[in-house]
Amino acid sequence: MARWIAIGRASGWDDMNRFSEELKATPQWRIDPKTTITSVYALGDGRLIAECHGASQADFDEWLRKKGWTVESVTPIRHVAKTGDIWKA
Amino acid sequence: MTTAQELRDKKQTYFDDVEVGHQFPPLVIGPLTATHLFRWSAAIENWHRIHYDQSFAIYHEGLPNILGQGSWKQSILPRYLKDLCLPDGWPWKVTFQHRAMIVPGDTLTVWATVTKKYEEEGMGFLDLDVGIRHYAETCPGRATIVLPIRNGKPIPYPFVPPKKLVSQ
Numbered sequence: 001m002a003r004w005i006a007i008g009r010a011s012g013w014d015d016m017n018r019f020s021e022e023l024k025a026t027p028q029w030r031i032d033p034k035t036t037i038t039s040v041y042a043l044g045d046g047r048l049i050a051e052c053h054g055a056s057q058a059d060f061d062e063w064l065r066k067k068g069w070t071v072e073s074v075t076p077i078r079h080v081a082k083t084g085d086i087w088k089a
Numbered sequence: 090m091t092t093a094q095e096l097r098d099k100k101q102t103y104f105d106d107v108e109v110g111h112q113f114p115p116l117v118i119g120p121l122t123a124t125h126l127f128r129w130s131a132a133i134e135n136w137h138r139i140h141y142d143q144s145f146a147i148y149h150e151g152l153p154n155i156l157g158q159g160s161w162k163q164s165i166l167p168r169y170l171k172d173l174c175l176p177d178g179w180p181w182k183v184t185f186q187h188r189a190m191i192v193p194g195d196t197l198t199v200w201a202t203v204t205k206k207y208e209e210e211g212m213g214f215l216d217l218d219v220g221i222r223h224y225a226e227t228c229p230g231r232a233t234i235v236l237p238i239r240n241g242k243p244i245p246y247p248f249v250p251p252k253k254l255v256s257q
Contacts, residue, residue, distance in 0.1 A: 001151035026194040027224045029153075033189070036153035053151060080148055087148030 003038075003053045003077040003089040004060055008069040013042055022067060035059045051077070053089075091116070091172065099175045104206065104213020104236040111203040116169045119196035119223075121157060126193065129161045157191030162228055166219055169199045170232055178236040179248040185219065185230020195223040201232065209251045211242045 012018040019042055023029055029037040035054030042048055048069065052060040057074065064071050077089040107113075123141065130140045138145040139156050146152040170180035191197065198221070205216040213236045221228040235244055 024194065026192060030192070030224075036147075038147050038153075053147070082144045082148065085144050085148075087144065089148070 001053050002055070002057070003051065003080075004057055004074050005077055006048075006050045006052070006060065006064055006069070006071055006074045008048055008050075008064065008071040008073075009046060010048055010067060010069045013048055014046060031059055031063050035063075037063065047072070096172060096175060099172070101175075101177055102173065102236060103239045104208070104215070104241075105239045107203055107206065107215065107236075109203050109206060113173050113201045113203075113217075116165075116172070116199040117196065118165065118199070121191065121193050121195050121197070123155060123193050126155055126157055126161075129158050133158075133160060135160065153190065154192040154194075157195070159187055162187065162191065162221060165197070165199055165221060166228065166230070166232070169201070170217075170219070170234055173201065174234050174236065177244055178234060179244050179246075181214075181233045181235050181248065181250060183219065183230060183232035185228045187228060189223075189225040189227045191223065191227060197227070198222045204231075208238065209254055211238065212236075212244055212251075213238045213241075214254070 013022065023037070023040055031037065031054070035052065035056070037050055037052050039051040040048065050064070052063070054060060060074065064074075079089050080087045123143070127141050130136065135158060139150055139152060140158055141155060143155050146155045166183050166185060167180060170183060174180050200222060201217045201219045203215050204218050207214050215234050215236060217232045217234065219230050219232045220226050235248065237244055
């Protein structure tokens with residue numbers, strides 16, 4: 001399972017209600033049985049970070065496009081630290 | 090959410106009351122949370138990390154999130170059928186498939202539709218299409234419940250299916 005981080009911007013996502021509307025329901029972040037948006041961060045400077053795991057980056061790119069993101073970069077992840085647990089991506 | 094008191098007060102649905110194509114009122118459960126899943130894991134002592142450790146589920150197993158337990162799903166359909174039959178009917182049998190993962194955030198709709206009705210030994214039998222639906226049809230299957238016929242004989246307890254139906 002490959003993983004990517006996207007950095008970008010999307011209008012209105014700094015608002016918590018809009019952010020919830022875009023992401024809370026399961027179909028919003030479970031793109032298909034093999035592709036999941038695992039985390040999204042709204043940063044203080046207006047940028048967004050989204051993490052995806054899936055079989056194809058194209059599926060992630062499509063989700064970003066549908067969600068109206070202006071994408072700065074999409075980069076593969078090598079490994080992850082989560083509160084002291086280290087995972088190979 | 091159905092309360093225990095509502096179940097205690099439930100009025101009997103009779104065989105006479107339903108026809109083929111009848112859709113029973115659905116049971117809606119959710120949105121599910123990690124707490125629901127952990128409670129079930131604790132109740133049945135299922136300590137697999139995919140049910141409570143989100144990082145393990147995502148980063149080790151490649152899953153979308155922690156997963157709802159199959160055994161929990163298996164408990165829902167019999168519970169629903171039992172509630173449909175209360176107080177004097179009997180949920181005789183159910184079979185279904187597991188086709189999709191359930192994760193926190195999902196809201197589940199448990200449903201049943203009558204596909205066939207027939208009488209045997211003075212009891213009313215209903216064959217049903219059943220399932221658990223969220224954004225996908227998770228557990229499609231079939232069931233048979235037994236309802237009393239109005240002014241007919243009571244459904245025996247314990248329920249003994251007619252020999253003619255068992256041998257089919």
